[in-house]
Amino acid sequence: MPKVVKFGGSSLASAAQFQKAGEIIRSEKSRKYVVPSAPGKQDSKDIKITDMLYLCYEKASSGRDYSEEWTFITSRYEEIISGLSLTLSLAKEFEIIRTQFEAKAGKQYAASRGEYLNGLIMAAYLDFEFVDAAEVIFFDREGRLDMEMTNTMLYERLSVLPHAVVPGFYGSDPNGRIVTFSRGGSDITGSLVARAVHAELYENWTDVSGFLVTDPRIIKDPAVIETITYRELRELSYMGATVLHEDAIFPVRSEGIPINIRNTNRPQDPGTLIVEDTCRHPRYTITGIAGKKGFASVTIDKAMMNTEVGFCRKVLQVFEENNVPIEHMPSGIDTLTVFVHQNEFESKEQKILAGIHRAVSPDFIELESDLALIAVVGRGMRQTRGTSGRIFAALSHANVNVKMIDQGSSELNIIIGVRCHDFENAIRSIYDIFVNTQL
Numbered sequence: 203m204p205k206v207v208k209f210g211g212s213s214l215a216s217a218a219q220f221q222k223a224g225e226i227i228r229s230e231k232s233r234k235y236v237v238p239s240a241p242g243k244q245d246s247k248d249i250k251i252t253d254m255l256y257l258c259y260e261k262a263s264s265g266r267d268y269s270e271e272w273t274f275i276t277s278r279y280e281e282i283i284s285g286l287s288l289t290l291s292l293a294k295e296f297e298i299i300r301t302q303f304e305a306k307a308g309k310q311y312a313a314s315r316g317e318y319l320n321g322l323i324m325a326a327y328l329d330f331e332f333v334d335a336a337e338v339i340f341f342d343r344e345g346r347l348d349m350e351m352t353n354t355m356l357y358e359r360l361s362v363l364p365h366a367v368v369p370g371f372y373g374s375d376p377n378g379r380i381v382t383f384s385r386g387g388s389d390i391t392g393s394l395v396a397r398a399v400h401a402e403l404y405e406n407w408t409d410v411s412g413f414l415v416t417d418p419r420i421i422k423d424p425a426v427i428e429t430i431t432y433r434e435l436r437e438l439s440y441m442g443a444t445v446l447h448e449d450a451i452f453p454v455r456s457e458g459i460p461i462n463i464r465n466t467n468r469p470q471d472p473g474t475l476i477v478e479d480t481c482r483h484p485r486y487t488i489t490g491i492a493g494k495k496g497f498a499s500v501t502i503d504k505a506m507m508n509t510e511v512g513f514c515r516k517v518l519q520v521f522e523e524n525n526v527p528i529e530h531m532p533s534g535i536d537t538l539t540v541f542v543h544q545n546e547f548e549s550k551e552q553k554i555l556a557g558i559h560r561a562v563s564p565d566f567i568e569l570e571s572d573l574a575l576i577a578v579v580g581r582g583m584r585q586t587r588g589t590s591g592r593i594f595a596a597l598s599h600a601n602v603n604v605k606m607i608d609q610g611s612s613e614l615n616i617i618i619g620v621r622c623h624d625f626e627n628a629i630r631s632i633y634d635i636f637v638n639t640q641l
């Protein structure tokens with residue numbers, strides 16, 4: 203059975219990175235289907251080609267001078283081509299793209315060209331067939347992925363090819379217009395390809411040696427998670443662990459295909475295996491910690507609210523009518539708190555407050571902003587008593603004021619609300635108690 207290998211932007215940012223990817227692909231015959239991203243950052247000060255394409259398109263489509271951005275983009279591809287000593291010329295493609303930019307072909311078309319061009323280079327470098335994602339990945343008129351049509355077309359095209367490169371991140375709609383996934387979406391393409399070809403494994407090659415217990419930008423060299431379940435990963439991805447796009451899990455999950463996160467710069471490392479379920483005990487009580495900033499809370503206080511039938515529904519209806527999604531909703535006897543994304547709530551807050559007053563006549567409502575949510579996730583928590591107690595102890599020791607704690611009914615995760623300015627400190631203290639001291 204074949205393997206599908208997706209290489210992230212950091213793995214394909216230069217000719218040297220392409221060479222590492224090439225060696226990895228050639229070292230195993232089963233690595234038959236390759237999904238490349240657009241060139242990413244070569245160092246922390248660099249700019250991703252995708253970001254530059256958005257910028258370039260904005261200028262080109264509004265009639266401004268875009269030569270600086272254009273040169274940045276084209277010279278990056280030319281450097282890669284000459285660094286790999288390929289005879290390939292992208293001159294024709296560049297000309298088409300330039301014309302399309304000026305003809306206002308759309309932001310999504312613009313962004314997709316990063317993967318398209320990198321795919322052409324990868325196919326030439328490996329001598330694999332190039333399959334344009336616009337011909338095999340389909341979206342409906344509303345921009346939603348058409349999973350069945352995509353699966354059928356991918357299977358039809360790929361099953362007859364010994365090797366192929368399918369660029370990540372985009373597809374097309376019924377009018378033939380290019381549609382992209384949300385940022386980081388090449389991971390989804392990889393997952394769709396893996397599902398369609400019945401891959402034995404979906405390898406996702408990046409710049410870290412697997413899924414780490416927490417964000418390496420907060421903790422230096424965090425421990426690597428050896429094995430994680432799809433459910434645990436989903437919780438962590440949703441809460442901001444960006445290594446894999448949250449929607450990349452569904453296609454492979456439905457086929458029971460494991461995902462292996464690997465490091466292009468350290469191919470000798472085994473990385474993280476993401477599986478349906480496992481008997482293996484996790485190394486620590488918790489599997490991972492992730493979090494996001496930018497939340498606001500609405501606390502509704504009313505004596506005896508718990509006896510009022512329909513109270514929660516009426517409150518939730520106000521948010522629904524204002525089209526504001528709800529993130530969490532912990533409740534007490536006389537209080538109910540609703541967590542929302544601050545940017546989705548701010549412009550509608552007064553309307554929502556008035557709506558809640560009308561709907562449930564609360565004693566008072568309190569708003570708080572600049573909050574962060576942290577998810578502590580782990581299948582091992584179910585068997586271990588006192589996990590929340592340890593989290594509380596760690597946070598109080600670190601002087602972090604806990605605004606909310608909510609244990610999911612699956613006992614797979616505990617969500618903690620803190621102030622934004624306590625976010626990093628809170629993550630460090632939880633990591634410390636479970637991983638460093640292993641109390």
Ligand SMILES: Nc1ncnc2c1ncn2[C@@H]1O[C@H](COP(=O)(O)OP(=O)(O)O)[C@@H](O)[C@H]1O
Nearest residue numbers: 210211212408409410413414416417443444445
């Ligand atoms: N829990 C985590 N484990 C690993 N990496 C994480 C985690 N949380 C955040 N990251 C960040 O995700 C990055 C990898 O994702 P991404 O930048 O999308 O890679 P790629 O360009 O290969 O697709 C890492 O470099 C790291 O900074």
Ligand SMILES: N[C@@H](CC(=O)OP(=O)(O)O)C(=O)O
Nearest residue numbers: 210211239252385386387388
């Ligand atoms: N290039 C796109 C899609 C993608 O998945 O990229 P990466 O694999 O580098 O996260 C982006 O930057 O969003």
